[in-house]
Amino acid sequence: MISRYLIPLALSMAILLSNSGSVLAENNSTYKLASGDVININVFGEPDLSFGEVRLNDAGIFSYPFIGDVRAKGRTAAEIEQILTERLKGDYLVDPRVSVSILKYREFFISGEVKTPGGYPFQPGLTxxxxxxxxxxxxERASEKRITIIRDQSPGRTPEPATLDTIVMPGDTITIDQGFF
Known part of the structure; x- marks a missing residue:
């Protein structure tokens, strides 16, 4: 009698978990790494080559055993997986299986007419x-219509107008101006 209820519940949970994983993978597949991001590197069956937390330095680079410095800035986690796999294959491992995931995103910054301006940890889907x-x-003096955002990935780093529904990305700088009364 109990199993009759557990099977549909288990199927529902499996569907929810598989959908949330695909959304996370989709966000990470296009996300470009930069200074301040923290990644996890796992090489299957090779604990000496797996690292729980690797923070990218100011230049967006991290050091890896046998390989040396790896430039991660401007690359996705999948591209870093491919680079590590190619460099480990042959001389060090026959068939390396590398996975790279993002543990912590770099901060975004908010200033102007907010109660506590500063840097805050990014969260996927942040508006x-x-x-x-x-x-x-x-x-009390904030204007919801005079908001600008400078995108970290924007080449010119020029302020763009924004609304409260604008998507925030890691490294963005948000300024909320005063309203005129």
């Missing part, structure tokens, strides 16, 4: 509205 909530909310 400007949620970023403002993390910063303690808007002050």
């Amino acid at each position: 400007l509205r949620r970023a403002v909530a993390l910063a303690g909310g808007l002050t």
Whole structure:
């Protein structure tokens, strides 16, 4: 009698977990790494070549045994997997199976008319509205219409107009100006 209820529950949980994993994989597949990101490197069956936390330095580089420095800035986790696999194959391992995942994203920054300006940890799916909530909310003088964002990945790093529904990315700098009364 109990098993009659457990099977549909188990199937529902499996579907939910598989869907959430694909969303996370999709976000990580296009995400470009940069200084401040923390990644996990796992080489199947090789504990000496697996690292729980690797923080990218100011230049977006990390050091790896037998290989030396690996430039991760501007590359995706999948591209880093491919680089490590190619460099480990042959001289060190016959058929390396490497996985790279992002443990912590670099911070975004919010300033201006918020109660607690500063840097905050990025979370996938973050909107400007949620970023403002993390910063303690808007002050009484804040303008919801005079918001700019400077994208970390933007080549010109010029401020762009934004709304509270704008998606925030790691490394972005958000400024909320005063409203005129």
